[in-house]
Amino acid sequence: xxxxxxxxxxxxxxxxxxxxxxxxxxxxxxxxxxxxxxxxxxxxxxxxxxxxxxxxxxxxxxxxxxxxxxxxxxxxxxxxxxxxxxxxxxxxxxxxxxxxxxxxxxxxxxxxxxxxxxxxxxxxxxxxxxxxxxxxxxxxxxxxxxxxxxxxxxxxxxxxxxxxxxxxxxxxxxxxxxxxxxxxxxxxxxxxxxxxxxxxxxxxxxxxxxxxxxxxxxxxxxxxxxxxxxxxxxxxxxxxxxxxxxxxxxxxxxxxxxxxxxxxxxxxxxxxxxxxxxxxxxxxxxxxxxxxxxxxxxxxxxxxxxxxxxxxxxxxxxxxxxxxxxxxxxxxxxxxxxxxxxxxxxxxxxxxxxxxxxxxxxxxxxxxxxxxxxxxxxxxxxxxxxxxxxxxxxxxxxxxxxxxxxxxxxxxxxxxxxxxxxxxx
Amino acid sequence: xxxxxxxxxxxxxxxxxxxxxxxxxxxxxxxxxxxxxxxxxxxxxxxxxxxxxxxxxxxxxxxxxxxxxxxxxxxxxxxxxxxxxxxxxxxxxxxxxxxxxxxxxxxxxxxxxxxxxxxxxxxxxxxxxxxxxxxxxxxxxxxxxxxxxxxxxxxxxxxxxxxxxxxxxxxxxxxxxxxxxxxxxxxxxxxxxxxxxxxxxxxxxxxxxxxxxxxxxxxxxxxxxxxxxxxxxxxxxxxxxxxxxxxxxxxxxxxxxxxxxxxxxxxxxxxxxxxxxxxxxxxxxxxxxxxxxxxxxxxxxxxx
Numbered sequence: 001x002x003x004x005x006x007x008x009x010x011x012x013x014x015x016x017x018x019x020x021x022x023x024x025x026x027x028x029x030x031x032x033x034x035x036x037x038x039x040x041x042x043x044x045x046x047x048x049x050x051x052x053x054x055x056x057x058x059x060x061x062x063x064x065x066x067x068x069x070x071x072x073x074x075x076x077x078x079x080x081x082x083x084x085x086x087x088x089x090x091x092x093x094x095x096x097x098x099x100x101x102x103x104x105x106x107x108x109x110x111x112x113x114x115x116x117x118x119x120x121x122x123x124x125x126x127x128x129x130x131x132x133x134x135x136x137x138x139x140x141x142x143x144x145x146x147x148x149x150x151x152x153x154x155x156x157x158x159x160x161x162x163x164x165x166x167x168x169x170x171x172x173x174x175x176x177x178x179x180x181x182x183x184x185x186x187x188x189x190x191x192x193x194x195x196x197x198x199x200x201x202x203x204x205x206x207x208x209x210x211x212x213x214x215x216x217x218x219x220x221x222x223x224x225x226x227x228x229x230x231x232x233x234x235x236x237x238x239x240x241x242x243x244x245x246x247x248x249x250x251x252x253x254x255x256x257x258x259x260x261x262x263x264x265x266x267x268x269x270x271x272x273x274x275x276x277x278x279x280x281x282x283x284x285x286x287x288x289x290x291x292x293x294x295x296x297x298x299x300x301x302x303x304x305x306x307x308x309x310x311x312x313x314x315x316x317x318x319x320x321x322x323x324x325x326x327x328x329x330x331x332x333x334x335x336x337x338x339x340x341x342x343x344x345x346x347x348x349x350x351x352x353x354x355x356x357x358x359x360x361x362x363x364x365x366x367x368x369x370x371x372x373x374x375x376x377x378x379x380x381x382x383x384x385x386x387x388x389x390x391x392x393x394x395x396x397x398x399x400x401x402x403x404x405x406x407x408x409x410x411x412x413x414x415x416x417x418x419x420x421x422x423x424x425x
Numbered sequence: 426x427x428x429x430x431x432x433x434x435x436x437x438x439x440x441x442x443x444x445x446x447x448x449x450x451x452x453x454x455x456x457x458x459x460x461x462x463x464x465x466x467x468x469x470x471x472x473x474x475x476x477x478x479x480x481x482x483x484x485x486x487x488x489x490x491x492x493x494x495x496x497x498x499x500x501x502x503x504x505x506x507x508x509x510x511x512x513x514x515x516x517x518x519x520x521x522x523x524x525x526x527x528x529x530x531x532x533x534x535x536x537x538x539x540x541x542x543x544x545x546x547x548x549x550x551x552x553x554x555x556x557x558x559x560x561x562x563x564x565x566x567x568x569x570x571x572x573x574x575x576x577x578x579x580x581x582x583x584x585x586x587x588x589x590x591x592x593x594x595x596x597x598x599x600x601x602x603x604x605x606x607x608x609x610x611x612x613x614x615x616x617x618x619x620x621x622x623x624x625x626x627x628x629x630x631x632x633x634x635x636x637x638x639x640x641x642x643x644x645x646x647x648x649x650x651x652x653x654x655x656x657x658x659x660x661x662x663x664x665x666x667x668x669x670x671x672x673x674x675x676x677x678x679x680x681x682x683x684x685x686x687x688x689x690x691x692x693x694x695x696x697x698x699x700x701x702x703x704x705x706x707x708x709x710x711x712x713x714x715x716x717x718x719x720x721x722x723x724x725x726x727x728x729x
Contacts, residue, residue, distance in 0.1 A: 220715035227666040231704040238701035351532045383543040387536035398525030
């Protein structure tokens with residue numbers, strides 16, 4: 001036990017920049033030597049998702065997969081992270097003195113570079129990364145309503161459907177020659193540039209739709225609101241199924257490929273930034289106040305109605321954006337995507353990661369989506385293992401893994417070679 | 426008129442399933458102030474147990490037992506076995522989370538439901554089973570209205586069960602303990618009534634009722650499916666809320682109401698509009714009467 005602790009303590013001096021540098025080298029190594037190394041280890045091709053798929057399918061290959069992971073990922077990241085810690089700390093210290101947004105931007109760009117190289121190996125990784133990022137947006141936006149505002153809203157798939165259908169209908173109408181919507185109204189070259197506006201339009205429609213749930217929430221809370229939001233979800237799903245112009249139960253397909261990896265990444269970064277600012281603003285604190293005691297918040301001059309409507313509309317807006325991205329990542333939507341199954345998935349991500357925490361939502365979304373993909377070869381047993389993990393998390397940490405923690409970007413990026421300065425500088 | 430009466434019988438049959446299942450939700454809510462989100466899947470497991478027992482009895486005892494006897498035996502044995510499923514859910518999913526936030530318990534319930542569905546698929550495979558008919562179907566025609574004895578049986582058995590449950594809750598000592606628990610679940614344990622006995626009992630009764638609903642459902646719609654509990658379960662949950670949480674009578678009435686809405690919407694509009702209109706009506710009802718039909722006034726506004 002002590003040895004493990006000492007092992008981890010060895011790496012406590014490595015700042016985020018050091019880890020990024022190590023990962024960058026690891027990814028480069030895989031990019032140039034991945035094929036050769038996997039050939040010598042008798043692997044059919046470069047293992048996607050760290051080889052879990054191969055390990056579960058063919059147990060004979062477990063040693064070579066482990067060796068591959070060790071050579072490509074573990075050794076470069078750990079060794080370089082440790083060896084280059086002094087240099088990385090100097091860089092981190094220099095970035096630390098710069099304005100926060102510069103430092104964050106540098107880290108984000110570096111992180112995106114790593115992600116791009118890693119995902120560039122094959123298309124499956126790109127898809128997994130994109131879908132994971134969409135679920136990050138979705139999870140954080142649900143956390144606003146269920147975590148910060150403290151309702152139990154079940155309508156998120158409905159908001160997502162509104163955004164997805166609005167965005168896909170707009171892109172199909174404006175930029176593609178389509179059987180259902182006729183000729184393109186605008187030149188296709190404008191598409192990628194107007195895509196953000198289209199996503200915002202999808203979010204806006206979802207936000208307006210959320211009023212149907214927000215207004216009843218003035219009078220009721222808890223279980224009744226859960227039912228109202230559930231009814232809203234079913235209504236949206238059923239309405240879309242009955243609208244022939246939106247493809248009915250067949251859905252919409254062949255959306256243009258606008259949601260590339262950088263686009264999705266930028267949206268996730270924007271979403272985290274804006275929602276973090278929102279939750280730390282006065283309005284964000286008002287959400288917590290209304291959650292903890294509506295009467296007390298009211299007597300402290302918090303406008304509870306405005307707070308509730310803001311929370312719902314803001315959460316629904318981001319759910320709509322996530323829906324639009326989702327539709328353009330898969331390039332296919334149909335109404336049955338946005339049903340109970342999706343609801344269970346999003347709720348699981350939020351409550352696994354932790355309430356009232358952006359950090360937790362990111363952890364929850366990433367771990368559930370990656371776990372879902374990594375355990376795919378187990379087929380049905382996947383749907384026993386993931387629920388079991390969730391039940392255990394709920395029993396031992398009822399609020400989720402990382403709950404009630406603020407995302408502190410400066411703290412994450414600080415140099416680690418000396419103690420953090422205390423008090424005001 | 427005949428068309429109307431015909432649909433009335435269909436609605437009574439369809440509403441019976443909702444009513445019997447939603448009582449399970451409502452009872453658990455009354456005692457624990459929690460919804461048992463695994464209840465739809467308990468219904469599914471109950472149906473499969475009923476299917477097993479019915480097949481077994483038909484194979485072994487049909488030579489020397491009359492048909493009604495087999496039906497009664499199936500119902501009794503299935504109720505007994507299914508009640509253990511309910512107790513299992515309580516002990517595994519809800520007991521460790523007594524002090525936890527209510528949403529966490531909802532998540533464990535949902536997850537246990539998924540485990541039941543997947544477990545069923547793993548154990549029994551993807552093949553569809555067909556529930557054996559426990560009696561010969563006889564059609565009657567009274568004044569142009571057709572109905573079968575199965576429909577009558579479903580309606581009658583559901584009503585008898587609900588009446589029995591009502592008597593149990595109002596008259597027996599255990600029922601009194603349950604009512605007391607739903608009145609104040611903090612004070613009653615101090616009076617020597619353990620919540621760890623009453624809660625499993627509630628889950629067991631709910632599961633038993635759901636399994637009977639499953640047998641009846643199997644008589645009307647014989648094809649069994651591991652995911653059959655999702656749709657029926659969620660709709661019964663809606664009915665339980667609509668009736669007013671914790672109110673058993675309300676849940677039963679709202680179950681019938683939901684059945685009526687669905688059948689009559691399908692009568693007037695194309696059947697794809699069924700969910701749309703049914704849920705819109707529910708949304709309107711809950712917007713204007715947020716505590717359901719029989720729910721106690723329970724405002725969080727006054728809690729300081």
